[in-house]
Amino acid sequence: MHDLKYIRENPADFDAALARRGAGPIAAEILALDEENRGIATELQQGQARRNEASKAIGKAKAQGDEKTAQTLLAEVAALKTDLPALEEQEREVSAKLQVVLAALPNVPMDDVPVGEDEDGNVELERWGTPRSFDFAPKEHSDIGPALGLEFETAAKMSGARFTFLRGQMARLQRALAQFMLNHQTGENGYTECAPPLLVRDEAVFGTGQLPKFAEDLFQTTDGRWLIPTAEVSITNSVREEILSEADLPIRLTALTPCFRSEAGSAGRDTKGYIRQHQFEKIELVAIARPEESDAEHERMTAAAESILQALELPYRKMLLCTGDMGATARKTFDLEVWLPGQDSYREISSISNCGEYQARRMNTRFRPEGETKGTQFVHTLNGSGLAVGRTLVAVLENYQQQDGSVTIPTVLKPYMGGIEKLEPAT
Incomplete structure (x- = not known):
């Protein structure tokens, strides 16, 4: 398995190293999946944080007798509870795709390994x-x-x-x-x-x-x-x-x-x-x-x-x-x-x-x-x-x-x- 951080910082070097083993460029595909996965993860974390924040606010609104705000917040929490599982599944799918791509790649050769086909x-x-x-x-x-x-x-x-x-x-x-x-x-x-x-x-x-x-x-x-x-x-x-x-x-x-x-x-x-x-x-x-x-x-x-x-x-x-x-x-x-x-x-x-x-x-x-x-x-x-x-x-x-x-x-x-x-x- 390869270090994603290294690939993010050195995509051209990563592709060049794999090219010495006869593999085609793959860094762009990896980084696209990585960016998609991190974007979904960020959206998921924000949604979870908002759900927790809104859930706490419901009790506060009810304690203050603000039923209208409480109902609005309840509806928002209900919507988040519906949307978040879909995001979680999407994150699992994209993460799995990324892992499949990474797992199939060979190790990168050391610099002193001669290039050859067989x-x-x-x-x-x-x-x-x-x-x-x-x-x-x-x-x-x-x-x-x-x-x-x-x-x-x-x-x-x-x-x-x-x-x-x-x-x-x-x-x-x-x-x-x-x-x-x-x-x-x-x-x-x-x-x-x-x-x-x-x-x-x-x-x-x-x-x-x-x-x-x-x-x-x-x-x-x-x-x-x-x-x-x-x-x-x-x-x-x-x-x-x-x-x-x-x-x-x-x-x-x-x-x-x-x-x-x-x-x-x-x-x-x-x-x-x-x-x-x-x-x-x-x-x-x-x-x-x-x-x-x-x-x-x-x-x-x-x-x-x-x-x-x-x-x-x-x-x-x-x-x-x-x-x-x-x-x-x-x-x-x-x-x-x-x-x-x-x-x-x-x-x-x-x-x-x-x-x-x-x-x-x-x-x-x-x-x-x-x-x-x-x-x-x-x-x-x-x-x-x-x-x-x-x-x-x-x-x-x-x-x-x-x-x-x-x-x-x-x-x-x-x-x-x-x-x-x-x-x-x-x-």
Whole structure:
């Protein structure tokens, strides 16, 4: 959500910022609705004040025996009682229209975000690690996995496309990855572990920006709740409608949860394999920070995600997303792309975004600066993957594959694997 005061004072700058995301000018429409809404509100307040004033005057007129004045005032109050509900309804309608327009708009990008239409406009910032040299042609995970317990057909029989059944040593490896990541983010990077709900109400999904524009990307239950597409929804909303103490900031939270996405806009993309699923596990990182600290917190969160890839010795690159490839709630996003030798390419494994006060305004989450008793400011929210577990599993399979079809276990995962040194193909 956006600051109406800022739009009133800087309409041209607001339109220019949204234009960098490919959006047309909207400030004039917003200001027209805002002016109409404030005009109705003023008329309503004046009417209510006059009704109260006239009501008091009725008793005074009667006490003085001025029946004619009393009757005139009674008629005026009766008319106001008829007119004011219509004004109240009009105010609700115009205010709702204004909120719909504002709620549909994306966040404005930071000045250093490159302008671009799609992923081709992203900028590579740095690389870590050297891709392994194979003395055989490396395979994709979808070719390696089935013999090791990554079963696509088993899941398809019960759930359809974009689901996967993990069995035996493969299921153990996914659990090991998830536990290692969670332990690392809590023990090494200072995030507090959470176990949030997987089903949330409309206002929670609105607060983090998935509603109303991206409803088709979500799954909804028969009672109207939503399955979370990411734990960002649950743990960011843990501070909704709160006034936080400045001394408590930053708040750093993490959770391992299943995530559910309809993938409505990804027809034909990554239909083969374990990369783009309707159900997957992810370690989510969320930070609630003071505005002046959010840029540094963004770098810190990105480093926390990078530390997992470095511990697993998986080569990756860090990308700065352009305006056309960023999520709607973000004002700046870094992507981490892991090297997949089977695909001979880097693929996204984590997006880390600074959302500024965009989500905080939707959730009405503020903090009170130290030493102040009344004034509050909106917090800044940040979120990222630390990491997507399934995509990390894919990266391990492809980077640690052997010519005989086995997969060596990364050193940091061995304590979680119960003595298993490598995944062996089923005989």
